[in-house]
Amino acid sequence: MRRLVSLPRLVTGVFLGSIVIAAFSNRSLAGSHNTDLSLVPYDSANLYKRYCQACHGERGDGKGPAGKAMNPSATSFLTMSDTTSVEYIFQVTTQGKGSMPAWKNLLNDADRRSIAEYIKRAFISNPQKK
Numbered sequence: 448m449r450r451l452v453s454l455p456r457l458v459t460g461v462f463l464g465s466i467v468i469a470a471f472s473n474r475s476l477a478g479s480h481n482t483d484l485s486l487v488p489y490d491s492a493n494l495y496k497r498y499c500q501a502c503h504g505e506r507g508d509g510k511g512p513a514g515k516a517m518n519p520s521a522t523s524f525l526t527m528s529d530t531t532s533v534e535y536i537f538q539v540t541t542q543g544k545g546s547m548p549a550w551k552n553l554l555n556d557a558d559r560r561s562i563a564e565y566i567k568r569a570f571i572s573n574p575q576k577k
């Protein structure tokens with residue numbers, strides 16, 4: 448059986464995650480009557496902006512306002528190895544890591560996969576990243 452994340456970490460993660468979601472959902476859903484996220488046609492860049500950027504930064508460098516304050520700070524995708532697979536990013540996103548919340552119950556599979564592909568393409572394998 449998989450070990451559960453320790454309770455304080457889980458609480459921090461869920462807490463930070465909900466702040467981020469609260470902060471971003473109002474803005475992004477403005478003008479839309481649709482509140483079921485899974486019914487909104489997904490666009491990976493927008494999903495990243497909405498759910499990950501506050502910590503991982505606009506450029507994927509881990510310097511988002513919320514990410515800088517964390518310990519350890521949010522990962523810079525720019526320094527991750529080019530061999531990092533979309534599957535790995537997807538798994539970490541699904542399960543969470545350290546103080547990062549698990550996104551399993553917050554985003555559906557297709558959205559998590561779409562964001563993982565975006566992170567790989569835009570930040571990890573981007574030849575202009577440095």
Ligand code: HEC
Binds near residue numbers: 501503535566
């Ligand atoms: C509340 C801030 C926060 C948010 C929001 C956040 N992350 Fe993270 N993320 C972190 C932190 C902190 C770490 C480093 C965890 C550690 O190494 O202990 C991390 C690590 C990661 C890693 C692991 C990199 C590695 O070296 O293994 C991936 C992949 C990742 N995040 C993807 C995402 C994705 C995708 C999203 C959006 C759905 C997201 N994160 C949103 C804080 C956040």
